[in-house]
Amino acid sequence: MRSLILLVEDHVDSREMLEEFLTLEGFAVEVAGNGLHAWERLRRQPLPDVMLLDLMMPVMSGWELMERIQKEPRLKSLPVIVVSGAGATRPVPTGIRASIPKPLDLDDLMRALEPFRSRSELAAAY
Numbered sequence: 001m002r003s004l005i006l007l008v009e010d011h012v013d014s015r016e017m018l019e020e021f022l023t024l025e026g027f028a029v030e031v032a033g034n035g036l037h038a039w040e041r042l043r044r045q046p047l048p049d050v051m052l053l054d055l056m057m058p059v060m061s062g063w064e065l066m067e068r069i070q071k072e073p074r075l076k077s078l079p080v081i082v083v084s085g086a087g088a089t090r091p092v093p094t095g096i097r098a099s100i101p102k103p104l105d106l107d108d109l110m111r112a113l114e115p116f117r118s119r120s121e122l123a124a125a126y
Contacts, residue, residue, distance in 0.1 A: 002026055002027055002028040003027055003028065003049040003050070003116040003117065004027070004028045004029075004030065004046070004048040004049050004050075005022055005027050005028070005029050005030070005048055005049065005050055005051070005052060005113075005116070006030050006031075006032065006038060006041060006042070006048035006050075006051040006052070007019055007022070007029055007030070007031045007032070007051075007052045008031075008032045008033075008034070008035065008037075008038040008051060008052065008053045008054060008057070008062065008065070009031070009032075009033070009052070009054045009057075009083070010033050010034050010054060010056075010057040010058060011054075012033075014104075015031055015033070018052070018083075018104075019031055021106065022113075025110065025113075025117070026117065027113070027116070027117070030048065033057075034057045034058055034059040034060055035057055035059065035060030035061055035062055035064055035065035036059045036060040037059075038051070038053075038060075038065055039060065039065055039068055042069070042075055042078070047074075047075070047078060048078070049079070049116050050078075050079045050080070050081060050097075050113065050116050051078060051079070051080045051081070052081050052083050052109075053065065053066070053080055053081070053082050053083065053084070054082075054083060054084050055082060055084040056084060056085070062082065062084065066080065066095055066096070069095060070095050076095065078095075079097045079116070080095060080096050080097055081096070081097055081098045081099070081100065081109075081112050081113070082096050082098070082099040082100065083100050083102065083104055083109070084099070084101070084102060085101060085102035085103075097112070098112040100112060
């Protein structure tokens with residue numbers, strides 16, 4: 001069973017590129033085009049193993065999504081990795097495991113996802 005990533009990115013080209021890359025790297029990937037779509041997805045089971053989150057999005061920003069997540073006991077421990085160019089203009093939200101600036105360095109992304117890759121590979125071995 002592959003680790004599940006929820007990719008939250010409003011830019012279509014970036015979202016499609018990351019989804020393809022992560023799938024090729026062995027992850028299961030679900031996508032959301034804004035924070036509201038991600039929130040709706042997080043209210044269903046199973047929860048993703050990790051969420052990649054852009055901060056600057058229409059409808060509901062990543063900051064707003066993280067505020068909701070931090071108030072929800074079953075979601076509060078969800079590992080979140082911010083992938084955004086907004087970190088320099090506003091503080092990164094509470095509850096973030098890592099922050100990777102855009103333009104995205106795929107090696108940095110894979111280092112941040114390494115704990116989840118191991119989980120995925122171990123599950124596949126059994």
